[in-house]
Structure formats: structure tokens, C-alpha cells
Amino acid sequence: xxxxxxxxxxxxxxxxxxxxxxxxxxxxxxxxxxxxxxxxxxxxxxxxxxxxxxxxxxxxxxxxxxxxxxxxxxxxxxxxxxxxxxxxxxxxxxxxxxxxxxxxxxxxxxxxxxxxxxxxxxxxxxxxxxxxxxxxxxxxxxxxxxxxxxxxxxxxxxxxxxxxxxxxxxxxxxxxxxxxxxxxxxxxxxxxxxxxxxxxxxxxxxxxxxxxxxxxxxxxxxxxxxxxxxxxxxxxxxxxxxxxxxxxxxxxxxxxxxxxxxxxxxxxxxxxxxxxxxxxxxxxxxxxxxxxxxxxxxxxxxxxxxxxxxxxxxxxxxxxxxxxxxxxxxxxxxxxx
Amino acid sequence: xxxxxxxxxxxxxxxxxxxxxxxxxxxxxxxxxxxxxxxxxxxxxxxxxxxxxxxxxxxxxxxxxxxxxxxxxxxxxxxxxxxxxxxxxxxxxxxxxxxxxxxxxxxxxxxxxxxxxxxxxxxxxxxxxxxxxxxxxxxxxxxxxxxxxxxxxxxxxxxxxxxxxxxxxxxxxxxxxxxxxxxxxxxxxxxxxxxxxxxxxxxxxxxxxxxxxxxxxxxxxxxxxxxxxxxxxxxxxxxxxxxxxxxxxxxxxxxxxxxxxxxxxxxxxxxxxxxxxxxxxxxxxxxxxxxxxxxxxxxxxxxxxxxxxxxxxxxxxxxxxxxxxxxxxx
Numbered sequence: 001x002x003x004x005x006x007x008x009x010x011x012x013x014x015x016x017x018x019x020x021x022x023x024x025x026x027x028x029x030x031x032x033x034x035x036x037x038x039x040x041x042x043x044x045x046x047x048x049x050x051x052x053x054x055x056x057x058x059x060x061x062x063x064x065x066x067x068x069x070x071x072x073x074x075x076x077x078x079x080x081x082x083x084x085x086x087x088x089x090x091x092x093x094x095x096x097x098x099x100x101x102x103x104x105x106x107x108x109x110x111x112x113x114x115x116x117x118x119x120x121x122x123x124x125x126x127x128x129x130x131x132x133x134x135x136x137x138x139x140x141x142x143x144x145x146x147x148x149x150x151x152x153x154x155x156x157x158x159x160x161x162x163x164x165x166x167x168x169x170x171x172x173x174x175x176x177x178x179x180x181x182x183x184x185x186x187x188x189x190x191x192x193x194x195x196x197x198x199x200x201x202x203x204x205x206x207x208x209x210x211x212x213x214x215x216x217x218x219x220x221x222x223x224x225x226x227x228x229x230x231x232x233x234x235x236x237x238x239x240x241x242x243x244x245x246x247x248x249x250x251x252x253x254x255x256x257x258x259x260x261x262x263x264x265x266x267x268x269x270x271x272x273x274x275x276x277x278x279x280x281x282x283x284x285x286x287x288x289x290x291x292x293x294x295x296x297x298x299x300x301x302x303x304x305x306x307x308x309x310x311x312x313x314x315x316x317x318x319x320x321x322x323x324x325x326x327x328x329x330x331x332x333x334x335x336x337x
Numbered sequence: 338x339x340x341x342x343x344x345x346x347x348x349x350x351x352x353x354x355x356x357x358x359x360x361x362x363x364x365x366x367x368x369x370x371x372x373x374x375x376x377x378x379x380x381x382x383x384x385x386x387x388x389x390x391x392x393x394x395x396x397x398x399x400x401x402x403x404x405x406x407x408x409x410x411x412x413x414x415x416x417x418x419x420x421x422x423x424x425x426x427x428x429x430x431x432x433x434x435x436x437x438x439x440x441x442x443x444x445x446x447x448x449x450x451x452x453x454x455x456x457x458x459x460x461x462x463x464x465x466x467x468x469x470x471x472x473x474x475x476x477x478x479x480x481x482x483x484x485x486x487x488x489x490x491x492x493x494x495x496x497x498x499x500x501x502x503x504x505x506x507x508x509x510x511x512x513x514x515x516x517x518x519x520x521x522x523x524x525x526x527x528x529x530x531x532x533x534x535x536x537x538x539x540x541x542x543x544x545x546x547x548x549x550x551x552x553x554x555x556x557x558x559x560x561x562x563x564x565x566x567x568x569x570x571x572x573x574x575x576x577x578x579x580x581x582x583x584x585x586x587x588x589x590x591x592x593x594x595x596x597x598x599x600x601x602x603x604x605x606x607x608x609x610x611x612x613x614x615x616x617x618x619x620x621x622x623x624x625x626x627x628x629x630x631x632x633x634x635x636x637x638x639x640x641x642x643x644x645x646x647x648x649x650x651x652x653x654x655x656x657x658x659x660x661x662x663x664x665x666x667x
Contacts, residue, residue, distance in 0.1 A: 048526035163615040164390075193389035193553065195612055198597035202609060220527060223599030227606055246603040264531035265601060266556035279535055279560065282528035285496050 010079060010181045010214035011037040011060070017073035018059045027289035029055040029069070031238040037182060037214040042205065044217045044229035044246070050286055052238040053218045057184045061101055062091050079181055097127040100175035104187040106167035110159040116143070117155030120174045127178050142173035146203060165196035169203065176207060182214045189224065201228055222265060226250055234258050237287055237297035240316060244323040252337045254325035256302045296327070304329050342416055343377035344547050345401065345515055350374045350410035352396050356620060366620045370396040372571035380514070381541065383548040385562030385579070387555055387594070389616055393571040394551045398517045401549065402434050403427060414515070432462055435508035439520035441500035445492040452488030455506045462511060477506040482536060498529035505536065517549045522557060534561055555598050559583055567591045570619055570627040573646060577653035587655040589632045626658065634659055
């Protein structure tokens with residue numbers, strides 16, 4: 001956590017392309033997406049259902065179900081190794097060890113018939129040479145680290161004996177047990193109540209900074225993004241449409257979709273914002289990925305769309321320093337704001 | 338908005354569920370799902386009901402509609418207590434009360450066309466048939482922003498937001514005076530959420546019915562409601578005009594809830610959780626004030642005696658010992 005040396009890049013994703021072959025045709029779930037994560041940094045990936053944010057995460061983990069899905073292009077470099085070139089055994093040695101993932105619903109990600117302690121022990125012993133006794137001690141330590149009260153007793157319990165927030169803590173303990181370089185959290189608090197969400201987010205951010213883990217946080221909630229991330233990627237219909245530091249994104253959102261998302265959120269109550277104003281809608285709905293328009297996928301819903309938007313897909317340009325947007329009119333947006 | 342008699346008046350509503358165990362299935366405990374809830378709802382008004390999972394907000398909603406039978410308490414619709422009515426005596430009142438559920442996928446019959454789904458209540462209540470029914474359904478489709486030619490489509494041919502519109506059209510079909518919305522937008526994407534919330538507000542302005550609006554998302558509730566009630570473990574702990582509640586929350590639980598909402602502004606980071614721990618089980622709720630186990634201000638009295646809702650300013654009631662004029666200074 002020294003401020004001097006520039007933090008090293010943990011993960012570098014370049015031109016990732018993941019497609020799905022379905023009965024209604026081929027669709028590009030992730031289309032030419034690039035991003036990187038540095039040590040100790042939080043990168044948020046935001047978007048609505050079907051925008052490709054979860055498939056991006058599964059592609060990094062090489063967990064895209066094949067068939068129907070397949071990674072057809074790009075590279076995923078973790079600490080200098082291209083994961084897409086590894087064989088299955090080598091990839092298994094990386095999963096849960098150098099990269100871990102936590103999911104939205106902790107109950108479905110935990111084995112209901114195994115004690116919590118055994119599940120963490122299993123993850124540890126898969127990657128580390130440890131006696132079962134040492135691994136159990138490590139599991140209890142991890143439970144203590146995620147602030148589960150009475151970790152010795154909780155390690156003996158089964159998932160159904162834990163509350164939702166507790167289970168998500170256990171998942172985090174398991175994910176961090178091997179001190180991964182990268183943690184991917186896919187909607188980690190969406191299934192939780194708001195007071196528990198606040199506890200879990202604070203825990204994830206605290207541990208990530210203490211352990212220097214790179215974090216990819218996938219969410220649909222811009223509030224969560226603003227509270228946790230350093231950098232943000234906005235995805236729409238499989239493509240990255242905007243990337244910026246969190247401050248720049250919230251100050252001057254440059255893509256009309258990002259602006260639409262921000263405007264359609266109900267006002268922030270605690271700041272005494274006006275709550276009676278009508279919400280700004282984004283008309284229409286997310287297009288089907290099997291039938292994308294030729295130009296910008298957002299153009300049919302965009303109130304700023306011009307003819308060019310319907311014909312050509314805009315390049316992802318650095319419109320202002322460290323702030324990229326794929327929009328023909330992003331320059332005008334910047335001037336207007 | 339609530340000058341005369343309120344449209345809906347709920348008094349001391351209680352719903353307990355028996356917990357059975359052992360080979361003889363004897364009752365071994367009681368889930369205090371709703372434990373003495375009272376509120377009133379005026380015509381054309383929206384009351385938001387917020388709280389975390391298991392606080393009893395959905396049970397309140399379903400009990401009000403008598404989809405769940407209350408253990409005790411009165412539910413007055415237009416002055417008439419519908420709690421003791423038999424099923425057949427209740428039927429005429431059902432026309433006035435409708436519900437929109439959270440999951441627009443589970444609450445539509447996949448084998449019926451959208452038009453038949455929206456028209457079914459008209460048939461059930463014998464209000465319209467044949468061409469007249471078709472006309473009314475087409476009109477309802479337009480009201481909720483669907484095209485009448487979509488009447489022949491099946492639910493799977495609609496997106497989530499459109500399905501929720503079908504559910505709203507179905508709820509509107511009988512010209513209800515009260516619509517219960519149980520998390521109507523939480524299954525929808527953010528951009529679609531705004532469309533549905535705007536639709537609900539527009540419809541209310543035109544037709545002047547009341548909403549009992551349940552959601553866990555405080556921002557959504559703040560947006561749509563006139564008044565808001567906060568529930569914790571089966572009880573209302575605070576109820577107030579929404580501006581008053583969000584500007585001046587009195588109950589420590591309400592304060593914690595508001596402070597837990599992630600604000601969409603990176604300059605306003607506050608990653609220190611306000612309350613620790615989980616909601617206690619409603620099977621053995623804590624004594625006294627149910628929140629005292631997690632409350633940072635709790636005093637001895639909170640553990641022993643249960644505080645009642647008391648006035649705390651205009652149009653503001655709170656159930657907290659520290660707010661009866663004797664306690665806290667802040």
C-alpha cells in the first residue's frame with residue numbers, strides 16, 4: 001500500500017470475444033472487450049441483464065459452458081500467463097487459487113451437505129500442501145478474518161444454519177483462503193438486504209485493500225459502484241461503451257446510455273434530493289443479441305442519435321484523459337457538460 | 338389527502354404462524370410474522386411499506402387482501418370490516434382490491450393469451466363478455482402502454498417490463514380502489530424500472546386509486562409514496578410523510594436503513610455499516626423493542642417494555658422510548 005511505485009497489472013483482458021450458438025442463431029455475448037485490473041484496485045463492470053458482464057467474468061474463469069458458448073478471440077493475461085492457452089489441468093490449478101469468484105446467491109454456491117469448515121479446507125488443500133489439521137486452522141482463521149462471530153463453532157455448521165449475510169461472508173472466506181491475485185464478485189450483494197449489503201461491501205473493500213487483491217465487481221447498481229470502485233466499465237449489448245475513473249464517470253458521463261441509467265435511478269433520498277420529479281425513462285428495451293442493428297446498438301433508444309449512429313458502430317475513443325466512450329457524439333457531450 | 342374517512346384502515350393486525358415439530362406435529366413455536374400493525378390509507382394516496390426480508394411487509398399486504406387469513410385485527414375497507422367476512426360475502430369487496438406481484442414471470446399463466454389474462458377478472462365477476470370485453474381489454478392495453486394487437490400473444494413473447502404491464506392491466510380491469518404492489522419493480526432492470534414506476538404514478542393521477550406499495554428499495558419507495566411506514570420484525574417502528582421521514586428519521590432502525598443505501602456519488606463514500614448483525618428470528622423475537630439487540634442507543638427500558646407508536650411531530654409517529662420527549666437530545 002505504498003504510494004510510490006505504480007501498482008502492477010494483475011489482469012489484462014484484450015479483445016475478448018465470447019459467442020453463444022443457439023437455435024435462433026449466433027450471438028456475441030462479449031464482443032471485443034478489453035480491460036485491465038491492477039493490484040489492490042476495484043474495477044466495476046456495470047450494465048443491465050444480458051449486457052455481457054457476467055459472461056465476461058465467466059470467460060476470465062474459463063467457465064463459459066461449451067456448448068453453447070465459446071471464447072473465440074482475444075487474450076486473458078493473469079500475472080503474465082494467457083489463461084486462454086492453458087490446458088484444463090493448469091486452469092484448475094489457477095481457479096480458486098490465483099483467481100476466485102463469488103456469486104450472487106451464496107446458498108446455491110455452497111454445498112448444503114458439507115460443513116462450512118470442510119468446504120474451505122477443501123479449497124485450501126486443493127492448492128496448498130497442508131495437513132487437514134493445518135487447513136482447518138486456516139479455515140477458522142479465514143472465518144475470523146471475514147468477521148464471523150465464534151468462527152470455531154461456525155466452521156462446524158452447515159450452510160442452512162447460517163443467515164444470508166453470514167453465508168456470503170463464508171463464500172468470501174473461501175474465495176480469499178488461497179490469497180488470490182484477483183477476486184471476481186458477480187452481484188455479491190444483490191440477494192441481500194440493504195443493511196447487510198452495507199456490511200458485506202465494507203468487508204470486501206477492506207479485505208481487498210489489506211490483501212492487495214485486484215477486484216472485479218459486477219453489478220447493476222450504480223450506487224454500489226460509486227461507493228466501492230476506482231474505475232468503471234459500462235457495458236451494453238456485449239460491448240464496452242464507456243470506461244472511466246469513478247469520479248469522472250459520475251461527474252461527466254459521456255455515453256447517452258450511462259446518462260440514461262443515471263437519470264432513470266430514483267433520486268438519492270438521504271441527500272434531500274427532490275423526489276417528486278418524474279423519472280427519466282430510457283424508452284424501449286435492450287435489443288436481442290441475435291438481431292443487433294448495424295450501427296450503435298443503443299441508437300434505437302437514444303435521444304441523441306443521428307443518422308451515422310444507425311449505420312456505423314462508433315469507435316471507443318479517449319474523449320477526455322482516462323475516459324473512453326463509444327459514441328459519435330461523445331465530444332459534443334463533453335462540451336455541453 | 339386523507340380528510341374524510343380513509344379508504345383502508347388496519348387496526349392491530351396480527352398474523353401468527355404455528356411452527357410444528359416432532360412426530361405428533363405438535364405446535365412447538367409461533368412465527369410472529371405480523372405483530373400488531375395499524376395504519377390508514379386515504380383515497381388516491383400511496384403508502385410505502387419498507388423493511389428487510391422477513392419483517393412481515395408482504396404478509397401485511399396479503400392479509401389486507403385476505404389472501405392470508407389474519408389471526409386477529411380489523412381491516413376496514415370504506416368503513417366495513419372485511420376481516421370476519423366469509424369468502425362469499427367477501428367477493429364483492431375483491432373487486433375493489435387488486436394486487437401486482439414481484440415476479441411477472443410466475444404470476445401470468447403461460448398457456449393463456451395476454452388478452453385472456455387481462456379479461457379474466459371481467460368474466461369472473463360477470464362484468465363483460467364477447468365484444469364488449471374485447472373492447473375493454475383493448476382499452477386497458479392502451480392505458481398501460483401496450484398495443485391492442487399484442488392481446489393475442491402469450492406471456493413468453495413479452496419482455497419482463499411488458500409482462501409487468503400486463504399484470505398492471507389485469508389489476509386495473511375491475512376499476513379497483515386499492516392496488517397492492519408487492520415489489521413490483523425489483524425484478525426489472527433499472528431502465529425498465531423507471532418506465533413502470535412512471536406508469537404507476539400516471540395511472541394513479543388519472544384514476545385516483547390508492548397504492549399500498551411494498552419494496553425493499555428505499556429510493557423507489559421514496560419516489561412513489563406519499564407516506565412511508567418502516568417495519569421491523571412484524572411491527573411498524575416509524576410512519577411519516579415521506580419528506581419528513583427521509584429528512585428527519587427518528588427511529589434508530591430507520592436511520593440505519595437510510596445510511597445503508599449506497600449513494601450514487603463517489604464523493605459521498607461512507608463504507609461504515611450502521612448496524613451489525615442480522616435480523617433476529619421472528620419465532621422468538623426479542624423482548625421489549627425488537628430492535629434493541631442491534632440498536633446503539635438501547636437503554637434498559639428497551640429490553641423490557643415494548644414502545645408503542647407515538648406522535649413525534651406532525652404526521653410523524655415513531656415507536657421508540659428515546660423519542661417520547663424524555664430521552665435523546667440529538
